[in-house]
Amino acid sequence: MAPMGIRLSPLGVAVFCLLGVGVFYHLYAGVLSSRLAAFRQRRTVDLRDLLAVSLEAAQLGGIEVKRVRGDNKLEEKSKGKTREGANELLTMGDLQSHRKMFNLIKNTFPDITVNSEELDKVVDRSVAWSRTIPLEIQNMIKENRDVPAESVTVWIDPLDATQEYTENLVKYVTTMVCVAVDGKPVIGVIHQPFSRITAWGFVGEGSNARPRSSYNINTPKVVVSRSHSGKVKSYVRDAFGNSTTIIEAGGAGYKVLSLLDVPTSEAGSIDQADIYLHITFIKKWDICAGAALLNAVEGHMTTLKGEDIDYSEIPLNKGGLVASVGVDHKAILQRLPSWDPEEH
Known part of the structure; x- marks a missing residue:
């Protein structure tokens, strides 16, 4: 006796196809949902980590500021004048410090906004966070504090007091990093490269000053x-x-x-x-x-x-x-x- 074949009516074929599409949709939706959840999770920032990175960035910039001043290769030029008529100067100390500070922060936290005094397009992917959280931060701030990445704006000043820097009045010189969340300043780091003073504060958590x-x-x-x-x-x-x-x-x-x-x-x-x-x-x-x-x-x-x-x-x-x-x-x-x- 010849083997029996399975014959589907047009309606059966349509139902089968619809079921297949439904299964595929649910599988795809599940994968997409999990990926979106992971993406959302990646777009948060731990402020304790960001404080440690900010501290490291300010000190790394400070090394460049000292090096350029020590080599006496400032290559200073004017960016223009203030409303009061004072020169706004730019030196290689400003630029080299910016490149270290900006790239370190952006390489570590690519989703946050970083505003720097200097406009420079040099990208350096090799600048990486040491993954070290200083003991004074660990001892004072026990828990992580996550915030949405889109709420964070970082302001960096790679070399504050450039005028004084060119005059070798180096006690006034600082490198600075600030973290603002929803427009409110939350983390501040002020580092004096020439006297090794680094002051930091985290609103609601503590400060070493x-x-x-x-x-x-x-x-x-x-x-x-x-x-x-x-x-x-x-x-x-x-x-x-x-x-x-x-x-x-x-x-x-x-x-x-x-x-x-x-x-x-x-x-x-x-x-x-x-x-x-x-x-x-x-x-x-x-x-x-x-x-x-x-x-x-x-x-x-x-x-x-x-x-x-x-x-x-x-x-x-x-x-x-x-x-x-x-x-x-x-x-x-x-x-x-x-x-x-x-x-x-």
Whole structure:
């Protein structure tokens, strides 16, 4: 007897095909879903790791800053002038530091936004994080803290106080990294390459710096810019009186350190101030790290009107700034004369 064949009606063929498509769809959807879940998981950032990377980046940049200065091959040139007419300088120290700092952070965390003072297209895939978390960070910050990568903006200043760097006034020079989450400064690192001072702070978690034991805001010492001062001296005296001591210094990072007790035996090389004031425009890579560091020790950095500064996108802060720690910040703001940096 001839073997029996299986014959499917057109309807049976259609049902079979539909079932096959359904099975394939569910299999594909499951694979796609798992891949999307993994992708979403990869797009988070552990802020404790990012603090360690920021610390390493600032110190790596500092090595380049010292090397270029020691070789005396600055190759300085002007990027233009500020609104006050001061030269904005660029040196090989700025560029080489940028290349190390920017590439280290982007190679480690490719999904986050990194803004640097220097615009440079050199890509160096060989710059890699050591995967080391310093003991002082491990001891202070016990747990990981994950945030979405798209919420993170990193601001780096590869060489703060370039003018002073060219004049060999190296105590003012710093390299800085700031991590902002949803526009709020959360992690700040300020490193002094020539004195081996590295101060860091993580808001809500801790810092290796702290406020000094006392401050005087009745007749304060006010630190201001030596190269972008504008009319700040008369402004300070109008606010606090003619007996106010005004300290002219280079670099926003240095000025923030002057408000703090920093972790080093060489701290005597840093001036001690009670208030930091700036009344002209200033870039956010200059001030974000200081803002985070101060916030981590319950200090403040605001505009002259007392407004918080957003660190998400636009690089220019047009509201001036006043910074303090260990004192009543609102009391300082109340003594400041009305001033609009955009009109001066």
